[in-house]
Amino acid sequence: MSFLTISALRKSFGANTVVKEFDLGVQKGEFISLLGPSGCGKTTVLRMVAGFETPSAGRIHIDGQDVTALRPNQRNIGMVFQAYALFPNLSVAENVAFGLRAARVPKPQIAARVAEMLELIGLPDLGGRYPFQLSGGQQQRIALARALAVQPRVLLLDEPLSALDAKIRVSLRTEIREIQRRLGITTIFVTHDQEEALSMSDRVVVMNGGIAEQVGAPFEIYNQPATRFVAGFVGTLNTLQATVADAQTGTLSLDGQHVRLGRALKVPAGSAVSVALRPEAVRLGRAEGLDVVLKARIDEVNFLGSVIRIRADMGVGKVSLDTFNRADAPPPPVGSEAEVSFAARDAIVLDH
Amino acid sequence: MTRRFPILPTLIVLAGAAYFLVPLYAAFQFSLQMKRGELSFEAYRSVFESSTFLSTLTFSTVASAAAIFFGAVLVVPTAYWVRLKLPKLRPVVEFLSLLPLIIPPVVLVFGHIRLFGSNSILPLTMSSWGTNILLVIGYVVLSMPYMFRAVDNGMASIDIATLTEAAESLGASRLRTIIDVIFPNVRSAIVSGAFLTFSISLGEFVLASLLNRPAFGPYMVQLGQDYAYQPAALAIMSFALTWILMALMQMAATRKPGQRLFRPSRSLAASKSQ
Numbered sequence: 001m002s003f004l005t006i007s008a009l010r011k012s013f014g015a016n017t018v019v020k021e022f023d024l025g026v027q028k029g030e031f032i033s034l035l036g037p038s039g040c041g042k043t044t045v046l047r048m049v050a051g052f053e054t055p056s057a058g059r060i061h062i063d064g065q066d067v068t069a070l071r072p073n074q075r076n077i078g079m080v081f082q083a084y085a086l087f088p089n090l091s092v093a094e095n096v097a098f099g100l101r102a103a104r105v106p107k108p109q110i111a112a113r114v115a116e117m118l119e120l121i122g123l124p125d126l127g128g129r130y131p132f133q134l135s136g137g138q139q140q141r142i143a144l145a146r147a148l149a150v151q152p153r154v155l156l157l158d159e160p161l162s163a164l165d166a167k168i169r170v171s172l173r174t175e176i177r178e179i180q181r182r183l184g185i186t187t188i189f190v191t192h193d194q195e196e197a198l199s200m201s202d203r204v205v206v207m208n209g210g211i212a213e214q215v216g217a218p219f220e221i222y223n224q225p226a227t228r229f230v231a232g233f234v235g236t237l238n239t240l241q242a243t244v245a246d247a248q249t250g251t252l253s254l255d256g257q258h259v260r261l262g263r264a265l266k267v268p269a270g271s272a273v274s275v276a277l278r279p280e281a282v283r284l285g286r287a288e289g290l291d292v293v294l295k296a297r298i299d300e301v302n303f304l305g306s307v308i309r310i311r312a313d314m315g316v317g318k319v320s321l322d323t324f325n326r327a328d329a330p331p332p333p334v335g336s337e338a339e340v341s342f343a344a345r346d347a348i349v350l351d352h
Numbered sequence: 353m354t355r356r357f358p359i360l361p362t363l364i365v366l367a368g369a370a371y372f373l374v375p376l377y378a379a380f381q382f383s384l385q386m387k388r389g390e391l392s393f394e395a396y397r398s399v400f401e402s403s404t405f406l407s408t409l410t411f412s413t414v415a416s417a418a419a420i421f422f423g424a425v426l427v428v429p430t431a432y433w434v435r436l437k438l439p440k441l442r443p444v445v446e447f448l449s450l451l452p453l454i455i456p457p458v459v460l461v462f463g464h465i466r467l468f469g470s471n472s473i474l475p476l477t478m479s480s481w482g483t484n485i486l487l488v489i490g491y492v493v494l495s496m497p498y499m500f501r502a503v504d505n506g507m508a509s510i511d512i513a514t515l516t517e518a519a520e521s522l523g524a525s526r527l528r529t530i531i532d533v534i535f536p537n538v539r540s541a542i543v544s545g546a547f548l549t550f551s552i553s554l555g556e557f558v559l560a561s562l563l564n565r566p567a568f569g570p571y572m573v574q575l576g577q578d579y580a581y582q583p584a585a586l587a588i589m590s591f592a593l594t595w596i597l598m599a600l601m602q603m604a605a606t607r608k609p610g611q612r613l614f615r616p617s618r619s620l621a622a623s624k625s626q
Binding site: 050051074079083 | 510511514515517518519520521522523524525528532533536537539
């Protein structure tokens with residue numbers, strides 16, 4: 001039995017249905033990300049779990065209790081907002097103490113808990129400061145401490161890193177995950193940043209158009225995308241056009257070559273399919289183990305430092321591929337002809 | 353590189369300043385000339401000595417304070433609720449709050465007198481406390497454009513919706529949210545609204561005069577008809593009062609959280625805590 005269960009959740013604003021038949025079970029202590037483009041309904045799902053929106057249909061259970069009809073202040077959840085939402089009139093310590101005061105916790109216990117929380121987020125000396133005196137990263141850590149102080153059953157994070165600059169974003173990512181692991185708190189994290197979702201989560205829910213397209217571990221989502229949308233949204237994807245030569249043996253015809261995938265296909269022979277390849281699966285030139293070799297023209301070379309990103313046109317589709325920089329091997333000139341190779345088993349066949 | 357001294361702008365500023373300062377100075381000087389052949393504060397002394405001055409000033413101060421209180425109690429929850437739940441209605445409410453600037457006070461007060469006159473169900477004008485209530489209500493209405501605007505702007509500068517949600521997710525009730533989060537964060541806005549209300553209603557003439565209340569406005573007008581030097585003294589004093597209020601408003605508006613309006617001395621803070 002899951003700790004947090006969302007079943008057949010639906011939300012409509014007038015004629016516009018934002019969330020359709022959304023189901024999700026979250027284990028105790030699990031870190032789950034809702035990942036999707038803006039308008040996919042991820043924030044609405046989170047806000048319904050928090051109680052800020054009332055579902056049009058469906059139920060939400062936390063720890064066996066049906067919370068669907070409860071007001072936000074009765075749910076015992078912790079929420080961190082994109083815009084920090086610290087109370088500007090209260091000091092850092094008073095902000096962290098807010099939930100405890102609302103719960104009428106005795107004063108000495110509040111003080112101890114506040115100190116413990118500030119210690120946890122690594123800002124033990126900032127209790128007397130006010131939010132306007134803090135940097136964005138500090139404010140968001142205080143917001144996290146404030147949400148955690150009341151020992152919520154579930155921690156909800158609504159794009160908490162989006163307002164921060166790149167460096168802080170990456171370091172806070174690690175820090176949040178660390179704290180979450182240490183406390184073992186069940187967490188739902190909403191983001192449109194696939195890198196955040198993949199790097200932080202136990203499981204990722206990829207959402208599109210109000211439904212969950214795929215739920216799985218980051219490794220699974222990235223390497224075995226279930227739908228075309230997931231494949232395209234998570235990571236960079238190269239698509240090539242191919243036709244099925246033999247469905248039984250999993251053989252495709254790609255630019256006149258037979259490519260054996262080694263697994264059976266569900267589509268009949270002769271039908272057109274898209275073959276997707278991750279940039280890291282494609283190599284410039286030939287290499288051992290890469291059994292498919294195609295001719296290509298170099299369209300674009302982007303030197304990024306340690307990595308060189310090359311776009312090549314293979315006739316059956318354009319691919320983007322990454323090579324590591326090597327001082328003794330300059331990148332190929334734009335417009336030159338080259339060979340591009342990949343392993344047939346790395347190809348992902350997308351259903352039409 | 354030295355910049356050239358901006359001659360023309362300086363001249364314009366000086367001319368503008370003279371437009372205000374010369375009459376002010378003239379009034380001030382005139383107010384000092386009550387005693388023939390010498391400069392003295394005789395006119396001021398004479399004003400302060402009058403018991404009517406003190407009683408009308410007290411009356412108007414109390415009436416203004418009441419108007420501030422009821423205005424804030426009416427406007428803060430309204431502005432909060434409109435911003436939070438009925439954002440589409442905001443232009444309508446804003447327009448309503450501006451009506452007192454369009455409709456002259458004399459219309460308002462005649463409306464009051466007709467509605468609450470001797471032959472109405474609620475004959476408020478028949479007793480002095482009833483008329484006082486009408487006066488305060490009138491002041492609340494007159495100050496509405498300033499109060500609503502100040503509070504609404506105050507709420508616009510903080511993210512009311514998210515702060516409310518943050519408080520609720522932490523287990524706070526609606527009332528606690530309003531008292532602990534919303535009110536303190538718009539306090540400086542309320543204070544500036546309050547000072548504006550005060551400066552409008554303290555010297556207000558039309559309402560007070562037509563409702564026949566012993567207020568400061570009618571007293572000033574009366575004094576102007578009867579005496580020569582005292583009205584000038586009174587004018588200077590009310591200017592000074594307005595400026596003090598403006599300064600206080602500025603301080604309240606620019607105050608940072610956790611900072612006191614005045615830094616209390618250590619001994620004062622200590623004696624207070626005892």
